[in-house]
Every structure is written in C-alpha cells, then in structure tokens.
Amino acid sequence: MPKVNSDSEEKIKAAAKKIFLQKGFDGATFKNISEEAKVNTALLNYYFGTKEKLFLEVFDESFFLFIRLIYQIMEQDIPLEVKIYSMVDKYTDLILENPMMPIFITSEIQRNPEKLIKHFGIFKQPTDTFLARQLASEAAKGTIREIDALQFEMALLGLILFPFMGRPIMNLRGVDTDLAFKAFVLERKKIIPEMMMAYLKTGTKQQ
C-alpha cells in the first residue's frame, strides 16, 4: 500500500454514502459531501463526473445487496422453520450495520423508480418461487396452514424492518439510545420466528 492516508476517491465515497443516506439524493449537495470528506468540491466532478454517477457508484454494491439477500435466503432449499430463523437473524444483522438503509432505499425508489430499478437491475421475479412451492407443499402435507408466498414474505420483512423505519417513534417511547435500540431489535430475533411459526401452525395437528 504505497498511498497511505489521503486516498481522496475513497474519502469521497465514504462521505457521499453518509450524506446521501442522511439527506437523500435531492437534499445532499456537493458542498456537504466535500466538507465531510475534507476535499475540494471540484474533486467530486474530477473523480465521478456528475452527482448522479457518484450516487450510483456509491450505492452500486450495497443497494442491490439489501434486496437480493432476501431472495437468496428465501429461495434456499432448507426447512421452513430454519429458513425463517435464518432470514430474521441474517437480515437483522445486515440492517443493524446500516440502519438508515431501509428508509433510504424505499424513499429513493418511491421518488425515482425507473432510474433505480433500471440501474440496479432489479428484475421481475417469477411468482413460482421455491418458497411458494415449499409453502404449498407443507400445507398439502398438513404441517402448516395455507398462506400466499407474497403475504408470507411481506409479513416477515415488515416485522424485521419496521423498527428501523420507525426509529424516531421508538425514540419517543423510551428506546432512545443506540444500545437500547439494539437490544430491542435483537429481542425480535426470538419473537418474530415464534410469531410466524405460531401463525403457520394454527389449525394443524402440531398446533
């Protein structure tokens, strides 16, 4: 590693990520970012050309990761209960490292759906997923009740993600430190799978 400390390009990317996450694409300015990175404003254009290119480059990896990890786990050929625990565990940990991402992703997509869906290559998923077949198969065996796969996914994701999106509400309800919030979220690693399983087992003999 010859260049020791002042790798400007990396400093800009780190600063841009922080500022974009906080203020969104529209709210962030080159001035904000260059001050955060402690470099000259003109350097942003030198390295990345335009604001949009900087934005896309910074979130190119991480943005897609958050959406793809869902399907990577959902589509694994593992028992349903294991899958639910794995999903809650892995996704909670991922978001804990990037707690502002859920709101950021949803709001940026809502404000510019074409751009993001096109660039990040999020594609139309088939309705006939492995998870859908798994849920149908288990229901046919009578080990769980019937449930639509998308309903299942949205329930699971909502349970995992919502505390991060409603963090300001939680602040007003006494969960007002990062430590308390983390404890709250980690407790959900137990609650969420139990909730999903309790629902799925309703009306079956294993109930």
Place this chain on the structure above:
Amino acid sequence: MPKVNSDSEEKIKAAAKKIFLQKGFDGATFKNISEEAKVNTALLNYYFGTKEKLFLEVFDESFFLFIRLIYQIMEQDIPLEVKIYSMVDKYTDLILENPMMPIFITSEIQRNPEKLIKHFGIFKQPTDTFLARQLASEAAKGTIREIDALQFEMALLGLILFPFMGRPIMNLRGVDTDLAFKAFVLERKKIIPEMMMAYLKTGTKQQ
C-alpha cells in the same frame, strides 16, 4: 359559495400535497407545484410566505393524524382481540387513502427530526400506557403470553404498514395494479390479527 371554481389557495394546497408526497421537501420545487396547481409561482409566496410554511400548513392536519390514530386505538379500553382487529381495520383503511404517507413521513422525519417533531407536537409518550397494563394484566391472568408493549406495537405496525413501503418490490412480484395491491392489503385484515393472536395464545391453555 360565491367563489366558484378558482380558489387558488386550495388549488395550491392540493398541488403541494401531491408534489411533496411524490418528491419530498427537498425534491419539490415551487415550479413543480405552481404548474400542478396551474397558478403563478409568485402566488405560493403570496399565500404561504415560504416553502417551509407551505409544507407545514399542508401536512399540519394529516401528518399528525397518522401518528395519533395509532395511540387513539391502542389506548382504548376494549378487549385486546377487538383492539387488534380494530387497529388493523382502521389503519389499513386510512393508509389505503394515502398510500404514500408511510414512506413520506418516515423519510421526512429521518431527514429533519427536530423540525417535524417540534412542529407537529409529537411528544414523549409514557412507557406506562393503557396497552402496556392491558397486556400485563392479560398475561397475569394467563389468557395470553407475556410480551413487551412496544414489541407488540412495532409488530402490529410493521405488519400493517410494510406492504405500502415496499410497494415497488410488490410491483416486481406480480402485484402490479392498484386493484391487485388493494386486494392484497385487504387480505391482510384477516391475516394480521390471526398472526398476532396466534402468537399471543402460544403456551396458554386456550392455545
């Protein structure tokens, strides 16, 4: 009603609400709003002074309503199961009329917490709520399992709200019309209470 059609102030408010919801405070411009309202840009300043005042005035009623309705229902002295059904039913209907509000509120608060919390008077709630006492009392009687009140609230809200926040994801999963989305959400009026009750009844004799 003397002034028939051209009530500019109301046209501006309606246009501002639409544009702000779509683009956020930072992304929205007076040009966007005035074109949407089909009035001159200078009229926005004439009626509302500044962009921030326009924003606050437009969302003064509805913004707070969305947060307060939660507690209005949660704090009612009605049986727990009735409360859950009521919460899911009323909140789903409210959001269906304003499907962009959940993302809008969360992202605007994340980007400007002091301003919004101060202006809309969202205050620090006590941890000793009616709901908390109700949950503790039922658990003591053995009719439900023990659960922290905030965990209960976040689970319920996540289940209700997440489909609206993840609407773009749902579009890619085949739920790509307003009609299909509405049907999907209405189905949750049944699923969500059953899920909550299934969890609460786990380990009790009524299970």
Place this chain on the structure above:
DNA sequence: GTCTATAGAGCGATAGAC
C-alpha cells in the same frame, strides 16, 4: 388577487493554474 420581472443565493459542473 394575480401577474411579470427580477433580485440574490446556492446549485452542479468546467476551465485552467499549479
């Protein structure tokens, strides 16, 4: 009450010195 015209500031982006 609504318009045109424009002020004044901040924005993203570029040119050119070093």
Place this chain on the structure above:
DNA sequence: GTCTATCGCTCTATAGAC
C-alpha cells in the same frame, strides 16, 4: 491530483404593475 475562479442555471422570494 488538487486547487481557485467562475460559468450558467435553477432555486426561493420580493417588488411593483395591473
């Protein structure tokens, strides 16, 4: 590779005619 200086544009907001 990094800086200063500045361009051209768009933004919010105001002044003043009607």
